[in-house]
Structure formats: structure tokens, C-alpha cells
Amino acid sequence: MCLRPYPGTVTLIATQSLTKTYGNRVTALSDLTVTVEPGIVGLVGANGAGKSTFIKIMLGLLEPTGGEARVLGLDPTVDGHQVRARVGYMPEHDCLPPDLSAAEFVTHMGRMSGLPKTTARERASETLRHVGLYEERYRQVGGYSTGMKQRVKLAQALVHDPDLLLLDEPTNGLDPAGRDAMLGLIERIGTEFGISVLVCSHLLGEVERICDALVAIEGGRLLRSAQLSDMTAVTEVLSVEVSEGTDELAARLAAVGLPVRRDNRLLLVPVLDPDSAGVGAGDSALDKTYDLILAAVAELDLPLHRLDQRRHRVVELFATDPARVSESTGAGTALEGAR
Numbered sequence: 001m002c003l004r005p006y007p008g009t010v011t012l013i014a015t016q017s018l019t020k021t022y023g024n025r026v027t028a029l030s031d032l033t034v035t036v037e038p039g040i041v042g043l044v045g046a047n048g049a050g051k052s053t054f055i056k057i058m059l060g061l062l063e064p065t066g067g068e069a070r071v072l073g074l075d076p077t078v079d080g081h082q083v084r085a086r087v088g089y090m091p092e093h094d095c096l097p098p099d100l101s102a103a104e105f106v107t108h109m110g111r112m113s114g115l116p117k118t119t120a121r122e123r124a125s126e127t128l129r130h131v132g133l134y135e136e137r138y139r140q141v142g143g144y145s146t147g148m149k150q151r152v153k154l155a156q157a158l159v160h161d162p163d164l165l166l167l168d169e170p171t172n173g174l175d176p177a178g179r180d181a182m183l184g185l186i187e188r189i190g191t192e193f194g195i196s197v198l199v200c201s202h203l204l205g206e207v208e209r210i211c212d213a214l215v216a217i218e219g220g221r222l223l224r225s226a227q228l229s230d231m232t233a234v235t236e237v238l239s240v241e242v243s244e245g246t247d248e249l250a251a252r253l254a255a256v257g258l259p260v261r262r263d264n265r266l267l268l269v270p271v272l273d274p275d276s277a278g279v280g281a282g283d284s285a286l287d288k289t290y291d292l293i294l295a296a297v298a299e300l301d302l303p304l305h306r307l308d309q310r311r312h313r314v315v316e317l318f319a320t321d322p323a324r325v326s327e328s329t330g331a332g333t334a335l336e337g338a339r
């Protein structure tokens with residue numbers, strides 16, 4: 001695999017009012033206008049949000065019913081072949097022939113992408129080594145674990161050395177160790193090999209771990225597209241957690257003029273208004289707020305567990321129905337579909 005920088009100035013994906021309706025009944029994508037720049041980008045949304053539909057349109061496998069799309073400057077509805085020559089695709093569901101070895105299958109996919117026979121064989125070995133399956137490459141795929149099958153799916157997407165990888169729920173079915181390994185691989189593909197990656201997922205924790213930017217969709221509509229750092233910018237609220245005496249501390253903070261809101265074990269304290277009486281000239285309102293909290297904790301002699309400036313969370317972008325947000329996956333917050 002050759003080392004190279006991201007194809008810097010090329011916009012990876014651009015859509016204008018992209019719409020896809022299935023059979024005049026289900027609108028999977030609705031008037032979606034978005035631009036995706038090079039890097040590792042997360043396409044996040046609950047199950048049924050339209051992520052797979054988006055990927056299939058980008059690959060030229062589905063026709064949109066309205067609007068336009070460009071992938072690496074190409075129109076997938078007319079240049080599907082050229083798009084697929086430059087883009088690797090890892091589908092969500094199991095699609096591997098059980099009676100072929102990984103080496104045979106990945107070589108075959110390389111041939112399908114137009115590589116000559118010997119090159120395809122060499123590239124298959126190299127790619128399988130890269131995903132950690134070199135020793136096992138002559139075993140039949142049917143006997144592989146889920147984690148190994150996911151790696152074969154990743155290898156076949158990489159075999160023709162694409163400029164862009166489209167990965168649909170790449171950690172599907174993996175245990176925590178397998179998930180970590182897969183995320184590590186995706187990160188290396190982006191950072192070491194300079195291949196841009198669009199990762200579709202309903203697991204916010206995962207994409208937050210490895211992505212530079214996120215495109216968030218809900219019900220086929222764009223919620224937001226931005227750098228991850230912009231989505232998790234600091235707020236004007238401090239979080240305080242003490243191991244005991246939370247009620248006492250809340251009362252003391254209120255008494256010194258800090259309005260407090262309780263969120264389970266946390267006390268949330270807005271940063272003082274810079275013009276308020278307690279903030280002297282030369283003091284920053286933030287420092288003053290920290291000082292008042294630390295003084296209250298010290299006076300009450302409480303064990304301070306945490307004190308920091310609260311950040312926005314990506315999950316705040318999505319509908320706040322708690323039934324559709326679950327923290328129980330081991331991969332951070334998961335967005336649950338409405339269906």
C-alpha cells in the first residue's frame with residue numbers, strides 16, 4: 001500500500017438537494033445538501049436514518065429520485081464504473097462466499113476492480129496482511145469468526161487502493177475487543193495511508209473516537225455537518241462532582257450567588273456574568289466561578305471528584321427522546337431507530 005497525503009483539494013462528496021423515495025412511499029433521503037472534505041468522516045444517524053441509501057447512491061448502485069451527487073468530482077449516476085474504481089465499499093451485512101479462502105475472494109474482488117491477475121494476487125496478500133489476516137488467508141471464510149469476516153470485508157474494499165472508503169456499520173456484531181481493533185485499523189487507514197474514509201454508524205461513541213468531522217442525519221434530513229471539535233465546543237457551564245455532600249455543596253454555591261442545576265451526581269454551574277458584582281476588574285468570569293466553587297468545596301471539606309468546563313455532546317443534535325438513545329452498548333451512546 002502506498003503512503004500518500006489525503007487528496008487535499010478534492011471535495012470527496014458533494015450533494016445538492018439529494019432525495020430518494022422508495023416506491024413513492026418511503027422517503028429515505030430528503031433534500032440533503034452536504035459537502036464532505038477529505039479525512040475520516042462519520043455519517044451518523046439512527047437505524048433507518050438513510051445512511052445505507054446515501055452510500056448506495058454515492059456508489060452509483062441506486063438512482064436518486066431528486067437532486068444531485070458528486071463523488072471525487074464524478075457523477076455516480078453516469079460515471080458509476082469510474083466511481084467504483086476509485087472508491088472501496090464495505091457493506092453492512094454478511095456477503096462473503098463461505099467456501100472460498102480470504103485470499104481467493106479478495107483476489108477476485110481485485111480482478112473485478114480491473115487489476116491484472118498477478119497484481120490482484122499480490123495486492124490481496126498485502127491487504128490481508130494489513131488487516132491482520134495474513135496467516136489465515138488460505139482458510140475458508142465460512143470458518144472465520146465475525147471479527148475475521150469483518151476484516152475480509154475491509155480487505156476487499158481496500159484491495160484496489162482506493163482514494164475513498166465507504167464503510168457501512170464496520171463494527172457490526174463485534175465484541176469490545178474486536179470493535180477496538182476495527183476502529184484502530186480504520187484510524188490507521190486514514191492517518192498512515194492517507195485514504196479518506198466515510199464511516200456510517202449509529203454508535204456515536206465510535207465515530208467520536210476516530211473521526212475528524214461528522215455528518216449527522218435524521219429521517220433522511222441533514223441535522224448538521226461540521227468538524228467534531230466544533231460539535232463538542234466548551235459551554236459556559238462548569239460541572240462539579242463530589243464523592244459525598246452534593247446537597248450541602250449545592251446549597252453553599254446557591255448562597256454565594258451561583259445558580260446550580262442538578263444532573264444526577266453532577267452539579268451544573270453557569271459561569272458568572274462578567275458584569276456581575278462578584279467579578280472584579282482584571283478577573284475572568286470563568287476564573288472567578290472556579291474560585292468560588294473551589295472555596296465552597298474547601299470550606300465544607302468535601303472530596304472533589306471532578307471540576308471542569310462542560311462540553312457540548314454530539315447526541316444533543318438528535319431528537320431528545322430518551323427511549324431512542326441508549327448508553328448500554330459498550331460503544332458509548334447508540335442512536336436507536338424509530339422502527
Ligand SMILES: Nc1ncnc2c1ncn2[C@@H]1O[C@H](COP(=O)(O)OP(=O)(O)OP(=O)(O)O)[C@@H](O)[C@H]1O
Nearest residue numbers: 022026027028045046047048049050051052053054
Ligand atoms: N429497498 C427499499 N425499499 C423500501 N424502503 C427501503 C428500502 N431500503 C431502505 N428503505 C427504507 O428507507 C429508510 C432508510 O433506510 P436506510 O437503510 O438507508 O437507513 P440506515 O440509516 O442505513 O439504517 P440501517 O443502519 O438500519 O440500515 C428506512 O425507512 C428503510 O426502511
